Amino acid sequence: MAASPKYLTGDREGIKEFIDQFDVFLFDCDGVLWSGDHLFEGTVKTLEILRNKGKQIVFVTNNSTKSRTEYMKKLTNMGIPATVDEVFGSSYSAAIYISRILPxxxxxxxxxxxxxxxxxxxxxxxxxxxxxxxxxxxxxxxxxxxxxxxxxxxxxxxxxxxxxxxxxxxxxxxxxxxxxxxxxxxxxxxxxxxxxxxxxxxxxxxxxxxxxxxxxxxxxxxxxxxLGKPSQAMMDAIEGKFRFERKRACMVGDRLDTDIRFGIEGGLGGTLCVLTGVTRAAEEWKGGETVPSFYVDKLGDLRVGV
Amino acid sequence: MAASPKYLTGDREGIKEFIDQFDVFLFDCDGVLWSGDHLFEGTVKTLEILRNKGKQIVFVTNNSTKSRTEYMKKLTNMGIPATVDEVFGSSYSAAIYISRILPxxxxxxxxxxxxxxxxxxxxxxxxxxxxxxxxxxxxxxxxxxxxxxxxxxxxxxxxxxxxxxxxxxxxxxxxxxxxxxxxxxxxxxxxxxxxxxxxxxxxxxxxxxxxxxxxxxxxxxxxxxxLGKPSQAMMDAIEGKFRFERKRACMVGDRLDTDIRFGIEGGLGGTLCVLTGVTRAAEEWKGGETVPSFYVDKLGDLRVGV
Missing domain, CATH: 3.40.50.1000 (HAD superfamily/HAD-like)
Structure with missing residues (x-):
């Protein structure tokens, strides 16, 4: 269970194998695709490669200040093609919880x-x-x-x-x-x-x-x-909407306590930690309870092996 | 140590004995003398009685929004005679700590x-x-x-x-x-x-x-x-200024976790809890670690026995 995470940066074969084992990639955004208004190098290309391989992309954000439509606009303004349906935000998650579940x-x-x-x-x-x-x-x-x-x-x-x-x-x-x-x-x-x-x-x-x-x-x-990551109320809502096999899904994020924990507790097939956001080094999960199954220096590193 | 606090409301003899054993009374203000802009009945008279008996009064407030001068004005505007020197606020305590102690x-x-x-x-x-x-x-x-x-x-x-x-x-x-x-x-x-x-x-x-x-x-x-109650940095500064014997001092307050704890940890001779502020009933300290030595329904109840 607590196997060491596999480091994929520069590992062409490892990356190919990694991508092949998933149908769905759930992406945290801030700290993964960009930081503030700075788009990380390789983000667009990486997503394009995954789409071309027929992968389902879901942008799972805890950003509550934007609606799904606004967030979709943010994505496209940053140069990342996206549809409203691909966006799953914590405000939407909260709205669904209040309207459909909370008595x-x-x-x-x-x-x-x-x-x-x-x-x-x-x-x-x-x-x-x-x-x-x-x-x-x-x-x-x-x-x-x-x-x-x-x-x-x-x-x-x-x-x-x-x-x-x-x-x-x-x-x-x-x-x-x-x-x-x-x-x-x-x-x-x-x-x-x-x-x-x-x-x-x-x-x-x-x-x-x-x-x-x-x-x-x-x-x-x-x-x-x-109602946001790592709450499993959000995972249940995402699964309810996209209907995928959890073992064939991977959560990609920069935060151990939200993103990676969200994927692990949701029973996903894998979690990928990028070191471009809150988590800055592999040392940070050493000895901790929340350990990703894969990690890369930056998301764009996935381009190499494809 | 954990003797039950003595309830003084209506206990003429008990109140006399209580007052006689102290030279200095440290008063919390909000929730003790008043709430917001509402002065509690009997506040002024009680303080007058204590002054007439030669007791030192110190207003010890965690209110950080007012300087000592402003707080003295608040006291006098409420009809409570007070001097700047009798006021000891958490902002003053912090200023002293920063200027004289913090390296x-x-x-x-x-x-x-x-x-x-x-x-x-x-x-x-x-x-x-x-x-x-x-x-x-x-x-x-x-x-x-x-x-x-x-x-x-x-x-x-x-x-x-x-x-x-x-x-x-x-x-x-x-x-x-x-x-x-x-x-x-x-x-x-x-x-x-x-x-x-x-x-x-x-x-x-x-x-x-x-x-x-x-x-x-x-x-x-x-x-x-x-640097405010219950920090003992504040108690040390008060003692340094007023130079009293701690066993002959009593802290009067409405909050167990700040006022009463402040008096107990400071080794004062007594603590008096009033039930006009945050603490509303004797049940609140039952089974807890912070128990006052005396309590009254309201500060003005001290008038009866004098």
Whole structure:
């Protein structure tokens, strides 16, 4: 089980063998295909080679700020051909979970969102009512009257039954206070994902997990249910949509604690770690519990053997 | 050691005996004297009685948003006579720690502040250079160029050697990103205090601990050194200033994990828990490690026995 991962960079035969054993490749994006706005060399060609071999490509992203359509545009703008159907994001995963799986009383169907437009779009796509999010009336400092109105409940919508945290570039004190009071009144605590960092410009920036962190602290350590990687709710939804044999699928990612764990816990046939994102060296999984089955310096290294 | 706390409400003799055994009373404020802008009944009279008996009063607050002078004004505006010297706040405690105790290289003396004016005022009072805080240029959403400039270091001040987190009502993504990059470059991680909640309007709102929480999450769980209650750095500074016998001092507070723990770990002669703030019932300390030596329903109950 804990066999050493196979290093594929420069191993022409190994790469061929690797590709042949899978029908489906699930790709994390940030840190794998690109970092921020920098597309890694060889990304486009590698995907093209896989498509030409008839492989199913799925872009599995924990990025909650973009809807599937927006994310597809990001992919194509970066020069990566993609369709909306190939995109599976954590906001979409959360929307599906809320609309189809989560039992909520009819009077408590509204979602209070800590996050960006992408979450709102995906909730809309599943007809889930929501407040908060990008509401401009919440883009301001807290005022004295807010304390009174939040405490009394006058500022709260009684139909809110869920607090959904994603990455919110406009996080502020007022929104954290509102979210906390909804949780205190019994709302279900969900997160699109709980990545603490987000790679950009070859560095790390605050991820969705940092937007949930203040609430987790206030709730005495109670964590949200995450609907992004490594949550298996997301894997089940992906399998339900694409209908593949898990042993013939490979998860490709840069993060051990989300991507690689997601693939291992999902029982996929393999996991491929790239060293262009959060994980920077093979030493990082030594002695750890989450070890990929393959790794390369960068995704583009797969071009060599094909 | 783990004797049951003595309940003083309505116990005239018990209250007299309680007061007589102390020379110094350290008071937490929010949740003890008032909640938000609501002064509890009997607060003023109780303090007056203690002063008339020659007791030293110290207002020990983890409120980091106000300087000692501002806090003294808050006290007097609430109708509570107080002098600046009687106020001991977590921002002041942090400023003293940074200026007099923390060893920093001469080129790394600047503090990046996540917090409000009170922290800046207290740092100024100790001649500690600082950036961040209430700087209006940081009161905006993050922009694309920020990612590049933060990642490259161009947007970072190389003289920053400390990140100090207090309660920041204007917390935003940009400031969290900057603080994280300073920490990544080796800045010392300090907090004025780590209370996760702040009582106001008879309810709880996000406390300073929620401003540090995103950074703690990004740093893989690494916590800041806190200079507020229950940190004994604060107790040492208070004792250094007021020079009292610890066995003749009593800490009065509403929070077990900060106030009562602060008094117990500081070896004070007693701790008094009031049930007007975070702690609402005697059941809350049952079976726990932090048990006060006395408790009352509200501070004003001490009037009865005097």
């Amino acid at each position: 909520l009383p009819p009077s408590q169907k509204t979602v209070f969102v800590l996050g960006e437009k992408g979450i709102e779009t995906e909730l809309d796509s599943e007809n889930v009512p929501h407040i908060g999010g990008t509401d401009p009336s919440l883009q301001r400092p807290i005022e004295q009257k807010d304390y009174e109105e939040i405490a009394s409940g006058a500022a709260l919508d009684p139909s809110v039954g869920v607090v959904l945290c994603g990455l919110d570039f406009h996080i502020n004190y007022l929104k954290i206070a509102l979210a906390y009071h909804y949780l205190q009144r019994g709302a279900v605590f969900l997160a699109t994902n709980i990545d603490t960092t987000l790679p950009s410009a070859n560095a790390l920036f605050p991820g969705a997990g940092t937007c949930a962190a203040p609430l987790v602290a206030m709730m005495g350590g109670k964590k949200p249910t995450s | 920093l290289p001469p080129s790394q003396k600047t503090v990046f502040v996540l917090g409000e004016k009170g922290i800046e005022t207290e740092l100024d009072s100790e001649n500690v250079p600082h950036i961040g805080g209430t700087d209006p240029s940081l009161q905006r959403p993050i922009e694309q160029k920020d990612y590049e400039e933060i990642a490259s270091g161009a947007a970072l001040d190389p003289s920053v050697g400390v990140v100090l987190c207090g309660l920041d009502f204007h917390i935003n993504y940009l400031k969290i990103a900057l603080a994280y990059h300073y920490l990544q470059r080796g800045a010392v991680f300090l907090a004025t205090n780590i209370d996760t909640t702040l009582p106001s309007a008879n309810a709880l709102f996000p406390g300073a601990g929620t401003c540090a929480a995103p950074l703690v999450a990004m740093m893989g769980g690494k916590k800041p050194t806190s």
